[in-house]
Amino acid sequence: MKIALVLPDLRGGGAERLSLTLAREFRAAGHTPCFIVMSEAGELLDDARTLGPVHALKATRVRAVIGALRTQLERIEIEALIANLWPLTVAAGLAVLRIPRARRPLVTLVEHNTLSRQYAGWGAKTRLMLRVSLAVGCRLADRRIAVSHGVASDIARLAFMSAGRFEVIHNPVPALLPDDAELARAEAIWGPRNGRRILSVGSFKRQKNQALLIAAFAQMRAPGDTLMLLGEGQLRLELGAVAREAGVAEAVLMPGFHSDPTPFYLTADLFVLSSDYEGFGNVIVEAMACGTPVVSTDCPSGPAEILKGGQLGRLVPVGDASALAQAMVAGLDAPGDPAPRRARAADFAPGRIAARYLETLFPPRHRAGRG
Template sequence: MISILLPDLRGGGAERVNIDLAHEFVRTGHEVEFVLMRPHGELLNEARKSFSLIDLAAPRARNIPLTLARYLRRRRPDALLVAMWPLTVIAPLAVFLSGHRCKVVVSEHNSLSLQYREWGLGHRAALRTSMVVGYRFVDRRVGVSSGVAADIAALSGLPLDAFDRIHNPVPSRPKLSDEAIQDAEVLWSAPKGARVVTVGSMKAQKNHPLLLGAFAQMSRPDARLMFVGTGAGEADLRALADDLGVASQVIFAGFHPDPTPFYQTADLFVLSSDYEGFGNVIVEALACGTPVVSTDCPSGPAEILEDGKYGRLVPVRDSQALADAMQDALTTSHDPALLKQRASEFAPEIAAKRYLELLCP
């Protein structure tokens, strides 16, 4: 049995990745169980339909070692796949306390030095120290992009060759029902030709204000900008849209477990992040044959787009460059088949095979 340890199953990239991996693990004959600090999140019900879920009832990280150790002694999994710091450094301690030996593979899904750069010296010291110690007691360490692997190697003081790079899995886009397409069309409420979509949580990392500003600079009354996702920054974005005079052109679609209808009915996908771990949403857009404009942020977009071969890359936090690239992309023809072919290189079976080589050698 493979146990997958996560904080919860909110609608984030790492959570989606692990559900997609779990489906592939089961398809190849493995039993999978999700182990959660707390049982909540937008993806919880989806996971519950296919997998066993264990609630550790551990609201804080300090509660994890003993509760996870008890779980390991009771369930005795063959392998433990752990995602996201600090779980990636706590899990090895829990395994030691449990007395149960199993393969421990940890994966980081973001550039931690950037994610926690505003948290102060004390937190950064704790981050580094915990990784220096904890990473030495796991079997394998995974970064989801070359940039993430380099970042966590530097933080932990381990050589880069101590880390495996495994790109995130992104399933092929399913054929949509007419009803799903129609629902998306109703939300757009504008003809095709200048529909811009972005997908992701509304948090500082995604820099949605940059995208909103660039959209306003385009000065295209026929254009529409759709935000698919929710988060703490939504109220500020709505206020900014009013201030910029584009509120009537901006659509807040909310969270959708499967944003495929919005990719497929859009003319352009844009990622405006200051940093990423990988950028699953870029691959999701490519899989629908939708052109992409992205900031060339660390790390992932340039790897996915092969330095601009499969989409446009612009400097981070440059609203004029982003506006120009969006305008150009909307007026240039694209080859959907080429974009879909690139997306197919991130198929779940490819990533799952790599993980299984680490978990069950």
């Protein structure tokens, strides 16, 4: 089957990394993936091109996407379209309406976040548009996927639908094996090991609340301890100022975006997620796959699902720096057996998750009909 993955661009975010992982698995299974993006930009663009063609719509606004996407779909023949991230998910459903049914691809929308939280502060007009567009877009789609049960419940409520009409498929997280040179580079970035190493991975944006993590680190830091914030984003300067005000600037490292953070998980003593909300939490699974102990805020909607309610990692209330600091100390003092963490991470192996996607996109009866 020919499968198109639709994204705003190919920056290094969770939805983009998910799409590349799926494309890689689809190719391994004998299918033909391609990417359709609003803007041909992002850190993962070159990686995407190794997996399939990248078609740029050159549309700066979602309203323009509908016509541009319809035109693109009339040029290329595909069987299925996987649209990621509202409002692109809605635009995809509208784009195929005027394509003759015999040539119309199956439309699957995938939502990656609890949109009620993501757009809570955007005003009444945006929230109304969110609900109305989801009510339309979710009904236009042939398939609906959410990356966690919490996201499914949230989107279903916003779209005035039953959560049972959404398939929950967790994100695929590849298990990578860095070589000695990559581990050495990570060690060099960490610097001399004079204390404990605490790692967080994610874009520098409000949702991730790295400022909370810096505050917690300032409370529990012992001499020689290091906190690394691996990522990039518009809050870089602000986070640097927060670290200086907390008196820990010299112990907080921000080495930028790394497409493969695995060497850093393997050389860290603890991984921490401090988000106010998440759709899933790929980085938690990545850390667990490396055996690294995990502390996370118990935010909606992924961490508790991944960590089995706290059995496999410590969960703390959202926004509580003191509780986070205490959990970090406990996680460092008693890291526990890494084997159950690694076993849980295997549940999200790319091959398993891609198979779920293909079963959802192309049920046996439909696959036979297209054959």
